[in-house]
Amino acid sequence: MDVIFDPARQGATGAAEGVIKDGDQKTFMQDVVEASRQVPVLVDFWATWCGPCKTLTPALEKVVKAAGGRVRLVKIDIDRNRSLVAQLTQMGLPLQSVPTVVAFWQGQILDLFQGALPESEVKRFIEGLLKAAGGQMPGADLLAEAEAAAAQGDHQTALQLFGALSQQEPENAKALAGVARALFALGEEAQALAVLDAAPAKIKEASEILAARSAIELEIEGRRAREMLSQFEQRLAANPDDHAARIELAVALNAAGDREGAVEALIEAIRRDRTWNEEAARKQLLKFFEAWGFDDPATKAGRRKLSTLLFR
Template sequence: MSGVVDLAAVKAAGEAKVKAEQARAEAARQGGGGAVPPSSLVIDVDEAGFERDVLQRSAEVPVVIDFWAEWCEPCKQLSPLLERLTQEYGGRFVLAKIDVDANQMLMQQFGVQGIPAVFAVVAGQALPLFQGAAPEAQIRATLDQLIQVAEERFGLTGVAVDAEGAEGAGAEADAAPAAVPVGPYDALLEAAVQALDAGDFGGAVQAYKNVLSDDPGNTEAKLGLAQAELLARVQDMDPAKVRQDAAENQSDVRAQIAAADLELVGGHVEDAFGRLVDTVRRTAGEDRDAARVRLLELFEVVGPDDPRVTAARSALARVLF
């Protein structure tokens, strides 16, 4: 999704988790403030406010985007359902409504081919959810999965909602997130994120490896290491030459791998996965294994719960077996 998913989004998981933890800790120090009124959970968004209302907010809470238009009859069925579910989920996500007639550029950036179309943005990363007026049970299942991924991968647990009255005050107290305890590897993980921000990819790689040497199953460190290694590989690439080499040398596995790395960093996730699946299909022996291993590494960068990873895994299985 050119223009939405970019280089910064590749490392967004670690950054978003740190920012979310800092925001929760700050709210706890200030007495648990930061609750929002229910009316703020559903917002109208235009191109001018997209960065503030969607991209920046997605570092705190998943943002579900409803692309709609006044003339769209299925939209008139889906939009009220999404608004009702947004209130029912009580701050686990917010709903951004985008009128495609008034915001053609956003429609093009997300690659929307028809409406209604529903996407999510989590920590700056755009994810397609579904298109059309889907059944409520399917929508609920999709939202549940989105919330789970946002919490497990990005540490986003939603926002506290300020309900009216004494009963609402009690519910707010129950929903307010507690202060986040400091884990044994938080300092190293924070150092790795700072190294990524500074462009010190080698330092970030080492910091993540230091965590994994003591805790091999640390999910955040594994994700961060995959991202840092990818950024380190592409930082000195000449994009034009990489693309030319890949186009002119279809049988050169190294050229195809380099092009796939560049595509992923540029946000062209499906293109990167498709290129490597095709390379696995066309090769054998060590070349096939090199393409397969790199594809698995890129799966780690994007995350196992991403639907594009699921689709690419199935495609890989078909060419292997």
């Protein structure tokens, strides 16, 4: 549910939780400067007439609550605390416009930003603050941010976030698999495989690790196979029972993004000779399913076709 901005209600809720509160010039030293010697403290300078504040403050509250006490938020109405604002402005803080969010750590100003950032950018800001302060965001938040970055094609950010989570939780299979996938996307092929090889014994056979390895190996195989696609097609035209060529064709088609074509090629190979080379076509098809994921449409369609063929 989205949080609706209401200064009075949000202040009461925050006070109850102990990590979010309304502050003023009388409590600033205690709530911000002194408190920042224990945990980082964000100060949200806002005003009732400020439209962007009504967007930013709920996002700040949500992310601070998710941090589980590793960071606190103090909200200060600039119109009710003019002398404090004037004093901080003399210290060089740009409080002429709001919203302005200032991060304090160890009694000092560590960082700040102005304007209504989206929630994802607020998370990045707080993550950077926690790293600088030697703290950590909860694993679930790190994972969500990492997966979102990977989905957007920002593999460098994904690598940093997956890496941070992997250090925080060494036996988190999703984190380690994410590190490997991000490295591979950045062209670090050997390093990606080395990361998977070095996985702790407890997660070495986890589905996420196996899926990442399959995806990387398939891409490597497919890269080679793409260059020989026409050769495989010519071999099959000359001999439709060239099962090796048909399997290699499937690998090339998958690498080219044609999952449906890859499935059809392997189903045809199974139909022609199920037992050839110790059921190589079926095993290759299962490897595809593992790499694509069980919920992928191509996997679901391929499994139906395979079951129809095997149990007819």
